[in-house]
Structure formats: structure tokens, C-alpha cells
Amino acid sequence: MNPNNTGTIEINGKEYNTFTEPPVAMAQERAKTSFPVREMTYFLDGGEKNTLKNEQIMEEIERDPLFNNDNYYDLNKEQIRELTMERVAKLSLFVRDQPEDDIKKRFALIGIADMGTYTRLGVHYGLFFGAVRGTGTAEQFGHWISKGAGDLRKFYGCFSMTELGHGSNLAGLETTAIYDEETDEFIINTPHIAATKWWIGGAAHTATHTVVFARLIVKGKDYGVKTFVVQLRNINDHSLKVGISIGDIGKKMGRDGIDNGWIQFTNVRIPRQNLLMKYTKVDREGNVTQPPLAQLTYGSLITGRVSMASDSHQVGKRFITIALRYACIRRQFSTTPGQPETKIIDYPYHQRRLLPLLAYVYALKMTADEVGALFSRTMLKMDDLKPDDKAGLNEVVSDVKELFSVSAGLKAFSTWACADVIDKTRQACGGHGYSGYNGFGQAYADWVVQCTWEGDNNILTLSAGRALIQSAVALRKGEPVGNAVSYLKRYKDLANAKLNGRSLTDPKVLVEAWEVAAGNIINRATDQYEKLIGEGLNADQAFEVLSQQRFQAAKVHTRRHLIAAFFSRIDTEAGEAIKQPLLNLALLFALWSIEEDSGLFLREGFLEPKDIDTVTELVNKYCTTVREEVIGYTDAFNLSDYFINAPIGCYDGDAYRHYFQKVNEQNPARDPRPPYYASTLKPFLFREEEDDDICELDEE
């Protein structure tokens, strides 16, 4: 009856309609996957053992009634704050009892299902703990553990760095810590409102203690910003300590589960021992010892950046799974009259919108793992360092420097990439992507702060760009540089490299393309830098002039890193059965990256205009190839429906049924009249018009 044949689909002689077909279509799609999905999961997780552990933890979370997320998207700020507190309490028990690696896995999984809880825990275990461990002595760390910081008993720490007037520029913080020699105390003070500590996660409701960043002032001399532990609330009744004012920062774009607050200190006295003294020391007489390298002090800040690269993969995989599953069951428009409508995944344009993002999400994982491992190795070295081991110290210092710049670029571009994935996958789901119950809106609002906190992405990128130029300068002087920029050494051979008819599907050639592009940008910027210095500018001024170039350098260098790490991980770790499917993704990622930035390759002369056509054809080709196994690729992420938490992205593909059901469960059919019917709607809609009450004038 319907000439557009939109309603009915025949599969193996059986008829389905728009409502009943999706799960059948999903089963068909799933059957297309030719590679062993389970093996892909092991590859992604770094081995079967990890997969099994993840699955165990996922089950524990899902079964716990406290982690039921059925009404997650309908909670208001007050409700989500309380629930988050309960979840934090529950999770802290695991921290006490379980091995560190399991805890990390659990947190990472929670981070997919409930970003607020993840962060509220992170405020204490990541930021507070990290600062005390990273900048306190072993004795100090032990002291705060003995007070309850280890298992959150009579203790909850927060991290007071940012002020209303200062964020990125730590050196500009204005809170003061003046040493009072008479009493052997520091006096912590907020000089004016713009120096109020601001945004402090955990401060508004939870924290009993905080690490404070404040200017150390001894005998009138300002030693710059150092870290101190300050007690905020009295133990047991949770009232504020004398001299502490705290307010609630209230509504945020997202992450309402975290109780961000502001803190003002009014001449709060703390014992001298509360200065965290691993690097900076003040003795009873007010003698001050400064650290050998400022960056060591902030080493703990790297932790967050490294884990954000990994979070970007975790959250990205959730949303690319939803959009690709939906694309496999959603039909819209028929391209051939009389034929059923086309699945949107079969539109070449839709493939181009989503499949490069799938490849990107895979790529993020490889690089995050690589940098994560580098980070762990460096931290171990740092912990093992003997106080008088000069050579060892130098090595650690240079590793930390490398980590700083690598993690800066990676944090920035991964968190942006993930934001982009959430945004683009939402749009790829049309109107249903805008439903609260499919999770995109909430996740975007929660996610994007990752681009701002723990190092604003733009500032990180600029500083990564600065480090790249510094490396090039070092190389020119014959000094050693870190691994991440070692390709710059071969720069002279690369500078004028061209494709020259070589294959654009050869990983080596693709990596080379990116090395040429990155190398040229960095070296051109370095030329300019040296010229500016020659003209008498100081380093800061010269870098300022080159900010746009620094951004570009960091961008292209980081993309190179992602591409190289992807190919290299396939090379070293992928079994035969999954090698080709992984290569297809990696090639798609590298080629699409070139297409997106084609001006770069044309400009550098590595490619000619006709090569860009080839790149486009290849992107199309790999889209077509990857499209066939999208369900395999996304199933390999191994997220259960609990973690997906979006009815249109359910495993079984029965999207309309789950979605309709979800909407109705959360909004049970009640009175067709809204709650404000009597108060507002009725008096308006069913009003009687009043006559204009004009007094008649006797004008005759």
C-alpha cells in the first residue's frame, strides 16, 4: 500500500515493520564481523586477564543497587549530589581493600557511567593525595594517612589551587602564608575577594582538610607559591574551623555531583609542619631551602593529564558505540524506488561522519597506553632516586620534562577529540540524540570541563609547542632530546621529502608524511624564534610572537604521535587474526587526518593536488571496508548496556522498544493536564476576555 515501502522490510521471507525490524537487522550486522571480537577486546584491554578483571568489576558495579542508573538523567542537582556522596562512600571501601590496579580499573569504569562520582573521588585520591605524596615528605604523607586520609575516615581532602582571579598562572596566586617565627606557625590569609579560592571540588560539603597553594613569605621575603595542608572543618560536627569561610559555587554546566566551593582564609594559623616539605623546606629559624627544579614540584599534576587521555578513549568509545549501533538499525529515505529505506550507516556521507571518529577512538587508546607506561616508569625512577644520585636526578628531570610536554599536547587534543566525538555522534543520531535518555547532552556537559581544568587546553598546547621549539633549539646545539621528538634528528633528510609515487597505504610513508609536516613547522618556527632572539627579544617575548605557530606545531606533532603509536602497537602486539582489521582503522585515521589538513601537505610540498584526490578515494575505500564490521569494532569495546546507558544504543538493537519504554518509565502517563494546570494553564487558556472598561464621557 505504501509506495515508498518505508514501513515494511522482508528478511529471509519474513516481514518486519519499522518497529520490529531493528533487532533483526542488528543480528545480521553482528554476523558480518569476520574477525574474532574477543581477541580484539583482549588487544584493547592489554590482555585477557585485564578483560576478565574488567568484566568482574563491571558486574559488581551493575549489580550494586546504589549504582543503578535507571533514573540518572532525571536527577536534579540536589539529588545527584547526595547520590554521588553515597557512591563515593561506597567506592572508598574498595580503595582500602583492593590492589591499586583493580582500583584504577574500577575508577575508570565508573568514569564512563558517572563522571561526577569519578571526579569527586578524584578530588581526594587524585588531587589531595597526589599533592601530599608528591610535595610532602614521607613522614608528612604518613602523618596524614594516620589521620584518616588513606580510607576517608574523619578525613576528606580537597585541593585549593585556583582563585577567583587566577587559574593558569600559578605564580600569580595571591593567598599568603606568612611565617610567624614567634609561634612557629604560618598564617594563611586571603587578601581580597579575587584571591578567594574558587572552584574547589569537595569544599562546599565534604572536605575536612585541604592542600592550599599560597605564597610562602618568610621574614618579608616572598618565595613564591608553595603547598600547605590546612584543616577546614572540625572533626565530628563538621563545622567550620575559626577563620575559614566557605561558600557553595552552585550550578555548573555539568558535573553537578561535585560540591565545588569557594574558600576564604582569614588569618588562619597552621603549624610550620603543614608546609609540604619534600622540595621546599622552612626550618624553625625561618631558613628556606628551595627545590632543585620547579617542575618536580608540580610533577603530580601530570597524573591527571595522563589519565585524561585514557578517559577520552573510555568516554569516546561509549558514544561511538551508540551512534554506530543506531546507524545500523535506523533507516531513512529510500535511494531506489520501491526498495526499503536505506540504513543510515550505508550513506557514504554518514560513514565519513562516524568511521574516522571510530578510528580516532581506537588511536587514543594506543597513545594513552604508551604514555601511561612512560609515566609509570618515570614515577618509579623518581621514587627510587637516592638523594645524592646526581646522574639519576638529571635523568629523571629530563624524563619529567619530556612527560610534561608530551602529556600536555596529548591531554589537550584527546579531551578535545572526545568532546568532538560526543557532539558529532549526537548529531549523527538526529533528534533522538537530543533526548536526555540517550545520554549525549549530559555527557557533553560533564565532559567538556576536561578541556579546561588541570591545565587549560589552549595553554597546554602553547606550552607543548614551546617545548617542541626548545627541543629543536637543543638539537641544533647538539644537545640530547627526548624520545618523543627524536624524529627531528632525521629532519635534514626529511625536510624536502615528497611522496614521489610511493604508496599512501604504507604505514611508513604515512608516518613520514606527518614527520615531514611536523618537522617543517617546528623548524620554521625555530628559525623565526632564533631570529627574534637575535633581534633582542627575550625567550618569553619571542614565544609570544610565535603563539600561532606553537599551536600548529603541537597539533601536528601530537597527531603524528597518535598515528605512529597506532601503527607501532599493531606491529608489536596484534595477533594475525586482528591485524588487518586494525590496520584498516589505522590507515583510515592517518589518511583522514591528512585530508582534514590537506593545506598542510600541499604547502609542505609532500603531496600534490592530485594526491589529495587519491587520499579522498582511499578514505572512501577504508570507510567502506570498516563499515562492514562496525558492530564488531564497537562490540570489542565490551561495554554492557549499563555503561552504554542509552536505549538507542543497546546491544540487541531493539532501539525503538527500549527507547519508548524508557521514556514512559521515567514519565509515567498521568493526568493529561500538567501540574500547573490549575495555577497557570487554565486561567490563561480558558480565560473569559474582559471588556475594556472605558468610562463613558459625557462629551456632548
Next chain:
Amino acid sequence: MNPNNTGTIEINGKEYNTFTEPPVAMAQERAKTSFPVREMTYFLDGGEKNTLKNEQIMEEIERDPLFNNDNYYDLNKEQIRELTMERVAKLSLFVRDQPEDDIKKRFALIGIADMGTYTRLGVHYGLFFGAVRGTGTAEQFGHWISKGAGDLRKFYGCFSMTELGHGSNLAGLETTAIYDEETDEFIINTPHIAATKWWIGGAAHTATHTVVFARLIVKGKDYGVKTFVVQLRNINDHSLKVGISIGDIGKKMGRDGIDNGWIQFTNVRIPRQNLLMKYTKVDREGNVTQPPLAQLTYGSLITGRVSMASDSHQVGKRFITIALRYACIRRQFSTTPGQPETKIIDYPYHQRRLLPLLAYVYALKMTADEVGALFSRTMLKMDDLKPDDKAGLNEVVSDVKELFSVSAGLKAFSTWACADVIDKTRQACGGHGYSGYNGFGQAYADWVVQCTWEGDNNILTLSAGRALIQSAVALRKGEPVGNAVSYLKRYKDLANAKLNGRSLTDPKVLVEAWEVAAGNIINRATDQYEKLIGEGLNADQAFEVLSQQRFQAAKVHTRRHLIAAFFSRIDTEAGEAIKQPLLNLALLFALWSIEEDSGLFLREGFLEPKDIDTVTELVNKYCTTVREEVIGYTDAFNLSDYFINAPIGCYDGDAYRHYFQKVNEQNPARDPRPPYYASTLKPFLFREEEDDDICELDEE
């Protein structure tokens, strides 16, 4: 005392600190503007009369207690829905009493301050009304007006097009309207769950009537999708009519003020007269007359698109104002030791992040006005059309076609641009951009649905691209084409044009650059199209193969349109005093657009690699120039603090004071213990550990 000199600033011999300086800095910045801001406002508003009217309406809104937005960002879904209803009721009174132009102005202004209210009104006055006026006869229109549709008395209309399973593909909708000759009625029915009307704004709480898109079936023959008016609720008690089921769609990413619902029809009988019969007619005997051109039926859909281009400007100007004002008072990092920290607006990189967006927001206005005028002219022609005026009909049909494709591309790229403006300006404000009280989060969540509804942006773009290829095909056959693509006529002269040493600051050259780029893309795609047709594909199939090219074509063509319209409006309307400031913006916009898409111009050979360096230098140069007068450019938008609704973006620049105050007003200092202290926090944080209760075994 502070070697970084971050805290204090000296201005005219007087010292200010981080907290007190901002308003002084703002006054200084404001004084820099060299052009007459008021004249710029007139230019933007299209004349002094419009400005005065806008100001009058703004004052009326601001003073109305019902429109007080002090706690806007803290309202939950239930509260915002009720408030929105009250505001809709209030605004409907203006619709009754005021001239159409004033109403439009009022709605547009409301759209800046409260997008939900704007849309909830729009559901009736835009969508329902538009459909009845556009596809009903004059008698039918009059009938529904007489029922109360004109002033929302005992009448509230909604618009039921989309179904759970179908959105963009109107032709695939599955709701049926079967003509029952016996009773002279249509029977409206929802055949299965996926055919449930979905997303219908106003359905859940408010609507008494709806326009339904349903398949017209007469004597077993399916005539495709037509529009019908159906009553949903009984008048006076607001209960559901027999056969109507309605549910609440609940939580959305944003726009919670609108009561979107789903509707199922179970054999609902409506009189034959409820088919909207301007184009499609069914008589008593079941004879069906079809319209001359399907597109005329959907002509009313263009209204929304045209106004969305204008909305993009309206909302974009609010957020670019906030970010630029903040950038003028926020200091972070000192570039020269001992000097005060730098205002972030003075970082070249920050200028590049924001100033091209400022130019973009200006550009949107020029094009939106131009297309708006074209639209009004066409609608007038359409209304004046005599039934037997063949020539007139042809002209209108060709105008409507042109409007369809122009408005499609413009709607897509403007709404995306505005989303980008909100997102990037938020990031430019660092952490404070994430505060609920600065409005970015709410606005983004509310805004982005504009990219999806009333024509999904991607689909619109593809269809605009299709129209461009069709125009090129027509041109090749010597047929006439619309104004918007007339530059394709000169294509042969342009195809191989190069910059050839001409100035990149000559508007003519810049417009030519974009015409060459757009022309080449369109013509290459047209070559491919003709080749595919030659190979035996039908048009749909050929267009499918060329989807990526269609997207590119629409993108570049639309950018050309924005650039050309900007220069031309300056040329024809700007007085001397504001000409240069406007040109600076337009040049920045055109040059930055080239830089962003440099691959395009290199590929087409219009520019050479060294020209790209010139473009970059010029972008830098115009950023520096425009930077000096940013406060003037943004003040010219003439939005009061009420419409800005972001303390960090206030007119007086006293950002920290307003922000601190706002946060504390909305979150008054109460108990330092959270509401869930007794229930959740205390039992956890102050728990006594239980001993592990292990039964001792007598194992000896």
C-alpha cells in the same frame, strides 16, 4: 612584595588590585573606540527607528517581574516548564494587540534571554499557524482563527510531523488518514509504535489541537503525506479526546521549558474539512486533486530556516560580547618580569580565537537580513498570485526553489557557527565559562537542537549541494538560474583565475577567490555527476555517490555568500564613520576563512604557498586592529545586562564583584553541612570501623 606583580596595577597614579581593577580597565577599553558606536547599532538594526523600538521592547521585558531571570540557571525542569507557560501566556497578549513587526522584534529578543519560551510560542505561532496558513485555504485559516487560534483562547496548536521512526524523510511517515466515504470523515491512525508522533512540542501539556502529517488514503490509494487538523483535548477540562494517547517525552539535552510529547492516534475520526486543502483537495466523492509543485506545500518550512539564520546572530552576539568583555578585564601571566599581568585580550593567540568569531557574528547578520528580505518578497508574491497566472506561478516556483537551497545552506552553517561561538567563547573564559551563572552551558544545550530540528543540518547541506549541481547542469543547458548562483555564469573566466600579485585586501579579489573555489568544486562535481548519469545511474544514485562533494560545495558556496553579502552591505549602507571599522571586520572574516580552508585555495591554484603566509600575516594584522575597538564592536550589539545574563560579561566590567555576588545570592551561605549530612555524610565520614567478626576456630 610580590615579585610577579600580579596583584596590583597602577592606573593614572592610583593603585588597584585584582579585585578592584576590572571596572577601571573596562572604562579605559571603552574609551578606545574611535567610531560612533550608536551609528554602528543603527547600521546593525537597520536604522534608528528599529533601534529605538528594540530598546523600548527590551525595557518592557526587563521590567516585567515575570521575565526576571535572576534565578534562571537554577530552575529545574518542572519549574522552567511552568514559568515558560506563564511567559507564553503573557506574550500571546502582545500578539493580539501589536503590529507584526513589533511582535517579531519581541520574539527575537526573548529568543536571546529565554530560548525555551521563544520556541514554545513558536510551536503554535510558527509551526501550527504556518502550516494552517501555508497549506490551508483562506476559509480554513479563518475557521481556526475563529476557534481561538489567533489569540490562544481555548486553543493551542502543535505540529505533529516527526514520528519515532521517521524524521527527515517526510515521505516515509506512517500515520494513516483513510477517507471514510460513508461518514465523510478521515480516520487517523498510528499503525505501530514506531509510527508514534514524537518530539511534538506543546503536546505533553498544552495543545488542544494539532496539525498532523499523515498518509492520505482514498479508496485504497495512497496519495502520500498531507496535513490535517486534529483536536487532541477537550476544551475546558483539557482531557484527551477519544482515541488520543499522549505521553511526556521528558528530559532533553536542553529547552526543558517546552513540553515535548508523543501522540498516538487510534482510529480518530475527523471531518473531511480538516484536511488542509490549499493544494491537495478531496471532495465528498473521494476525488483527489494534487498540487502543481510539491515544494509549494512545504513552503512554510522555509520560515523557520530563515529566522534561524537571524537567531544565530542574535545568540552569537550575546556570547561573543561576554567573552570579549571578560578578555578585556582578565589578566593572566606576565610577559615582562615586574610588569602587571597581561590582559588575555592582548595575547595574539586569544585574539585569533575570538576576533574572527566576532567578525563571523557580524557577517551572519548581513546575510540573514538579505535572505530575510528575499523571503518576504517571495511570500508577498505568493500571496498575491492569481490562480490563473501561469507566468507568475513559474516565477514564484523558481523563487521558492532558490529560497529552498539558499536557506538550507544558510540555516545549516549559521546554526553550526553559533554553536561554535558558544562553545569557543566558553572555553575562552576558562573555568568561569563553566559556571552555570555565566550562561554558556545552558545556552549550548538549548541552542544545538537548532542544528537538528526543522531540517537536520547535514541533510540540508546535502540538499543545498544537490541544488548547486542542478543549477550548474541547468546553466550548461543554457537554462536560467537564480541570483544566488549567478556567479557560476562567469565560471569560464574564473576557472583558472589566480591571485597573480593582486592585493589580498581588495574585497573584489577576496570575493573572487571564493567564487573560484566554489565554482571549481561545483563544476568538478557536475562533471562527475554527468559522467555517472552517462554511465546509467539515476539522479538519486549519482547524487549519493557525490555526497562528500555536495557537502563541500554547499559549505564553500555558503561561505562565499556570507563574505559577498558582508562587503556589499557595507558598500551600500554603511556611513563613512563606520565604513572602515566594518571593512576591518569583513576583511578579517574573509581572510580568516581562507586561512582555515587553505588547502582549498592551494589546490585550486588560486593561491601559492607563499600567499598563505601573507594571508596569515593579514589575519594577524586585522586581529590587532580590531582588538583595539572590541568594546565598541560589542557595545554596538546594544544588549543590556539583562540579556547578557552573565556576571563576567557585564557592561561595567566589574566582573569579579558581580560574579561573587551572583554565586552567593543563588547559594546563600547556610550550614557548612550539606542537606544530606545526617543521612549520608556523617554515617560515612565519621563511622567507627567494625572489627572483622571472625569466629575463632579451635584448631589446635
